[in-house]
Amino acid sequence: MKFKRTTVIATACLLSATLSVSGVPAVAFAEPTDVLQQRVNDAYATLQTYTMELELASSQLATVKDDLATVQGQIEQTRADIEKKQAEVAEGQEVIAQRVSSTYKQGGANLLSIVLGSTDFADLFSRTFYANKVADADAQVIAKVKQDMAELEQKQAELAEQEARQKELVSEQESKTAEVSSKVSQQQSFYSNLDTQLKDQLAEEAARKAAEEAARQEALQQQQQQQQQQQQQQQQQQQQQQGNNNKPSKPVEKPNNNGNTNSGNAPASVVDVALAQVGKPYVWAASGPNAFDCSGLTSYSYAQVGYGIPHSSQSQFNLVRSKGHLVYNIGSLKPGDLVFWGNGGSTSSIYHVGLYIGGGRYVHASMPGVGVVVASLYAGGNYVGGGSPV
Structure with a gap:
């Protein structure tokens, strides 16, 4: 998105x-x-x-x-x-x-x-x-x-x-x-x-x-x-x-941290798929294979390893939360988990999603002119947590 x-x-x-x-x-x-x-x-x-x-x-x-x-x-x-x-x-x-x-x-x-x-x-x-x-x-x-x-x-x-x-x-x-x-x-x-x-x-x-x-x-x-x-x-x-x-x-209720420490069991192979897209351009509503928006990259990556998730950052967040996999602490994340940002820290206004690759970093479709890149999860506010959608 x-x-x-x-x-x-x-x-x-x-x-x-x-x-x-x-x-x-x-x-x-x-x-x-x-x-x-x-x-x-x-x-x-x-x-x-x-x-x-x-x-x-x-x-x-x-x-x-x-x-x-x-x-x-x-x-x-x-x-x-x-x-x-x-x-x-x-x-x-x-x-x-x-x-x-x-x-x-x-x-x-x-x-x-x-x-x-x-x-x-x-x-x-x-x-x-x-x-x-x-x-x-x-x-x-x-x-x-x-x-x-x-x-x-x-x-x-x-x-x-x-x-x-x-x-x-x-x-x-x-x-x-x-x-x-x-x-x-x-x-x-x-x-x-x-x-x-x-x-x-x-x-x-x-x-x-x-x-x-x-x-x-x-x-x-x-x-x-x-x-x-x-x-x-x-x-x-x-x-x-x-x-x-x-x-x-x-x-x-604290939307950003429900005390859960289990982010689920995201397939590690999804990380390889997402990283293979680094360098490709950001295009709004695109879901690959030549261009992506943020939720398009994550939905494409999961689809390549056999899991279908919605092409919407808010819907992907809701899916993770419904699975009981939502965690806030970065140390509780596993490679392959989705990570989310909400407007003003709100979980009802999710505007961005990326895919955690470990070491405090994530891969995401950033914005037009930047495209798919790897970034630090610590760089910026409004982070509301992450977890596996499966």
């Missing part, structure tokens, strides 16, 4: 929940909790900032890498274009060479190929006799192809420079991204350390408050027992004075 937590438990759980949105370094527990909490919050905010910077740096790195890939693609295309132009020049030279050969056999010569084949100025000068025989059209075609090749080679050189610059940008951005990533890792570690310390400090504070509350409850219990004994003695004296000794007066 959905329930209200005691002030101590609720405060501890609330402060614990804030840890999921904070972070900080090693500090002494003497530091006030609120100051430590603020440092946790500041560290978490810094972690968020660094994480955002890392996302931006990673995006920029992807961009410069894409730009580099584009330049490299252009270089490959230019190289292919140059090879194509080289093939065109070779093909043109072959055609002209055939024409020269044919002209020579006919008494003339097309000397365009001779001009193109000149290795130096002297060689070219020696062949000038044939140069005037090269057709103007052939000369223009070859000149155009050579011009195209020169432009492509210039473009290739420019792209090579651009590629080098782009590689530098990639290297710089990789370094920047690695630096930011390192900052994120360090801040995450810093935050985690503070998170752990804050949890430890809160646990110590909760344990101290629990011990104080347990002492207060024990003193209150002793006071109530003394008052009950005094009332019984007064009633017996009144009956004796009235001459009615056959039937002693009924002692005033």
Whole structure:
């Protein structure tokens, strides 16, 4: 069932929940909790900032890498274009060479190929006799192809420079991204350390408050027992004075402790079932197997070992009491017993139930955001007793 937590438990759980949105370094527990909490919050905010910077740096790195890939693609295309132009020049030279050969056999010569084949100025000068025989059209075609090749080679050189610059940008951005990533890792570690310390400090504070509350409850219990004994003695004296000794007066009912020391015989195996659910979420009215509310966890655990009990903390309390198994003293509880809390200590307003596992501890479905956890039975007030429902 959905329930209200005691002030101590609720405060501890609330402060614990804030840890999921904070972070900080090693500090002494003497530091006030609120100051430590603020440092946790500041560290978490810094972690968020660094994480955002890392996302931006990673995006920029992807961009410069894409730009580099584009330049490299252009270089490959230019190289292919140059090879194509080289093939065109070779093909043109072959055609002209055939024409020269044919002209020579006919008494003339097309000397365009001779001009193109000149290795130096002297060689070219020696062949000038044939140069005037090269057709103007052939000369223009070859000149155009050579011009195209020169432009492509210039473009290739420019792209090579651009590629080098782009590689530098990639290297710089990789370094920047690695630096930011390192900052994120360090801040995450810093935050985690503070998170752990804050949890430890809160646990110590909760344990101290629990011990104080347990002492207060024990003193209150002793006071109530003394008052009950005094009332019984007064009633017996009144009956004796009235001459009615056959039937002693009924002692005033104390819901939290009827004097019983036998909590029943709860199956120990139910503890293993309940503990196996630790870490699962709290969901109102859920009874497993993936989520639970308080009475849903206890009814599920008993069902797994062959016992059906109602899915209601009040009904489970009434069942334990009807069996005559209700005890108040924690020392009288056995593993597998149900333990209950009532609003203002009232047994008619049961709002929470857990399952005792021994050693003063119990497992229970705590609240949304906390889920199924193990806790100390001494941490908090409004405890009204426990016992076996079977």
